Amino acid sequence: MTTDIAPPGILATTRGKLILTLLCAVGFLDLIDVTIVNVALPAIRGDLGFSVQELQWVPSAYLLTYGGFMLLGGRAADLLGRRHVLVAGIVIFGISSLIGGFADTSTVLVGARLVQGVGAALTIPATLSILTTTYAEGPERHKALGAWAAVGGLASAVGVLLGGVLTEGPGWRWVMFINPIICAFLIPAIHALINDDRPAERKHGFDLVGTALATGAMLLVVYTLVEAPDEGWGSLRTVGGMVGSAALLAAFCLIESRIRNPLVPLSVFRIRGLAAANITQLTVFAGFVSMFFFLSIYMQSVLGFSPIKTGLAYLPVCVVIGVSAGTASSLIGRVGTRPLVVVGALITAVGVYLFSRIPVDGSYVSDLLPGMVVMSLGIGAVFVALINAANAGVPSEQAGLAAALLNSSQQVGGALGLAILSALATSRTNGLLTDGAHPDEALVEGFQRGLFVGAVFLAVGALMGLRATNTHEAEVAA
Numbered sequence: 156m157t158t159d160i161a162p163p164g165i166l167a168t169t170r171g172k173l174i175l176t177l178l179c180a181v182g183f184l185d186l187i188d189v190t191i192v193n194v195a196l197p198a199i200r201g202d203l204g205f206s207v208q209e210l211q212w213v214p215s216a217y218l219l220t221y222g223g224f225m226l227l228g229g230r231a232a233d234l235l236g237r238r239h240v241l242v243a244g245i246v247i248f249g250i251s252s253l254i255g256g257f258a259d260t261s262t263v264l265v266g267a268r269l270v271q272g273v274g275a276a277l278t279i280p281a282t283l284s285i286l287t288t289t290y291a292e293g294p295e296r297h298k299a300l301g302a303w304a305a306v307g308g309l310a311s312a313v314g315v316l317l318g319g320v321l322t323e324g325p326g327w328r329w330v331m332f333i334n335p336i337i338c339a340f341l342i343p344a345i346h347a348l349i350n351d352d353r354p355a356e357r358k359h360g361f362d363l364v365g366t367a368l369a370t371g372a373m374l375l376v377v378y379t380l381v382e383a384p385d386e387g388w389g390s391l392r393t394v395g396g397m398v399g400s401a402a403l404l405a406a407f408c409l410i411e412s413r414i415r416n417p418l419v420p421l422s423v424f425r426i427r428g429l430a431a432a433n434i435t436q437l438t439v440f441a442g443f444v445s446m447f448f449f450l451s452i453y454m455q456s457v458l459g460f461s462p463i464k465t466g467l468a469y470l471p472v473c474v475v476i477g478v479s480a481g482t483a484s485s486l487i488g489r490v491g492t493r494p495l496v497v498v499g500a501l502i503t504a505v506g507v508y509l510f511s512r513i514p515v516d517g518s519y520v521s522d523l524l525p526g527m528v529v530m531s532l533g534i535g536a537v538f539v540a541l542i543n544a545a546n547a548g549v550p551s552e553q554a555g556l557a558a559a560l561l562n563s564s565q566q567v568g569g570a571l572g573l574a575i576l577s578a579l580a581t582s583r584t585n586g587l588l589t590d591g592a593h594p595d596e597a598l599v600e601g602f603q604r605g606l607f608v609g610a611v612f613l614a615v616g617a618l619m620g621l622r623a624t625n626t627h628e629a630e631v632a633a
Contacts, residue, residue, distance in 0.1 A: 166295045174289060174348050175299055177341070179306040181241070181282045184337055185248070185275040186307050188217060189444065189569065190314030192268075193451040194465050195327035202327070203261045211577050214448060215570050216265045219377055220272030221279075222566030223370035226418050229280035229559025230362070236353030237281040237288075242345055244277025249338030256331035267331070272566075283558035285349060287546050294488060297543060301484025304538040308480050312472035312531070315447055319466020362418035365410055369418070372403035373567055380574035423556055428624025432545035435619040436564040439500055439537055441572030442612030446507055446530070448573060449580070449602045450523070453513060457595050468519060472531045479535025492544040496620035499536030504613035506530025511606035515599050544624040572612060580605035 165171035192199070192213050200210050232240045248271055255267030283303070290299040321329040379396030386392045411417040424430045454460040454468060483495050509526035517523070545561040584601030588594065 164291070164295065166290055166299060170348070171290075175286070175302060177344050177348055178282050178286050179303055180337075181245070181278055181341060181345075182303055183306050183310045183313075184334065184341070185221075185279050186310035187314040187317070188271060188275065188334070189214065189221075189566075190311050190447045191318040191321075191330050192217075193447045194315050194318035194455075194462050195322040195330050196448075196452065197455050198322050198327040198462065199264070203258070203264060205261050209261065211448065211573055212265050213268060215377060215573055216268035217272045217275070218444075218566045218570035218573065219374055220269045220370070221275045222272075222563045222568075222570060223373045224273050224276035224366070225280060225559045225563035225566065226369060226556070227366045227559075228277040229284070229556045230418055231277065232281040232284055232559075233556060236351060237285050238345060238349045238351050239353055240277050241281040241285070241349070242342060244274045244279075244281065245338050245341055245345075246274070248274030248278065249335040252331045252334035252338075256328045258331075271334075279562045280556075280559035283546075283562070287558070292547075296546075297484065297487050300543050300546065301480065301487070301539050304542045305477060305480030305484070305535070307542075308476040308535045308538040309473055311444075311447065312469050312476055315451060315469045316466040316473060319462045319464070319469075323461055323463035323466075362411075362414060362416060365407055365414070365418035368403050368407040368410065372400045372407060373570070375403065376400035377570050377574045380571070380578050383578050419556070419560070423560070426557070428544055428547065428622070429557065429560070431619065431622035432541055432624065433560050433564040435496060435500075435616050435623055436541055436545070436561055437568035437571075438612055438619055439503070439541075439616035440565045440568035441575070442507060442609040442616065443503065443534060443572075444569035445573045445576040445605060445609055446510060448577065449605055450510065453599065453602055454519075454523075457515060457599060458517060458519070468523065469527070471524065472527050475528055475531035476535040476538075479532050480539050481535075483536035483539040487540065487543055491625040492540040492547075493620065493623050493625035495536045495540035496544065496623050497617050499533045499540060500613050500617035500620055502533030503530050503537060504533075504610045504617065506533060507606055507613055508610035511603050511610060513599060513603065513606075515593075515595050541620075541623070547624050572609065576605035576609055579608055 166175065196210055196213060199205065199213060205213070228240065228244065251267050251270035251274060255264055255271065258264035258267060286299055286303060287296065290296045317333075318330055321327070321333065375396055379393055379400065382396075383390075383393045411419050412421055451465055454465045455462065460468065479499075483499070486495060506526045506529035509529060510523070513522050542561065546557060580601035582601075583604045584597045587597035587600055592600075
């Protein structure tokens, strides 16, 4: 028996609950590393000699390869077997984390983060496709995906909390060292609970050219955006980088439409609402992920918070996202996914807008807590609703690809958003410093600009969500 043919009601069994717990744990491990380094950034900068502009490569490197190789990870899961690819990804993730923990230069750390992203890109599509092929479509899958999405939302907040505790305690290197320990427990659990679903023979090959083009396009555009404040937005290097990334993307689309076994069969976008869900995911995360980068530096560099105090400041986010995601999961059957996506994204936009008003002499209770509560109420609902909308009606043989597309949109959106918003913030800060402004004032005004644009991205994401699948309508029609 394989995980593709699972009896209805498996979630009610002990094995079904254990499988869901395991899958959520794997997702939590990968997603927590998106934000766990944020609180540690000042300590990393002091230890390894990063500049402020270069520092964003610590979170961005992970997001880049995470998103860039996600499609290959999804394809590999469908062709080679989900358990096989899942274990391979966790091994890569654990080893690269260990290397990152021992890094003595900025280059080694960024390199380790790039490889970490490759490991995560293999595990997430395999994990999510195991989930969607294990639990029957309908209420059971809604519950499973709701749990997965809640864990994903919590991971972002718990990441900064745990990052602060580890940085203040044993040191920032334990932000990396903790991963191999968790991986050592996950691997035997995977072999015990997940059936080996490798096909008897491999009938199709991998689209390595498509993978190289897609990843190259994303790397080039993010690198160009990161360097733009120093090079100049109208410089030949900046314009050339943007044109080059567009050319690589166009070549990717052309090849995918012509080769026999594409990385992304364009027919997958005929699945109702899938393209809209992915565009919404990309736009929302472009505005959401950067918030942790800006606020973590703001709390430590401007308000003078310690790493552990900064981490604890995000505790309300963990609680509210959990409540919001749980509530949204129970509402999907009644109102559907689309209203939750749209309303959730708008509420998140309001929360991030409140952050864009942070002052130099701010306080946690009056200037940060309200935005954290509002933002968390919205993003928890978005997590749950989008993941259900994107997986509705996807056939089992394309589950890995659909999972990869959604998660690729999430990580690429985060990487692009971080590059764009930090570039805008840096440009504003540098301009004010040139005019003689106080460094703290210049830094905060830069953050204000970046966060305001983040709120705009989220509002645009809400509009995009109007095109996403509404599962309630689909189920009623069926």
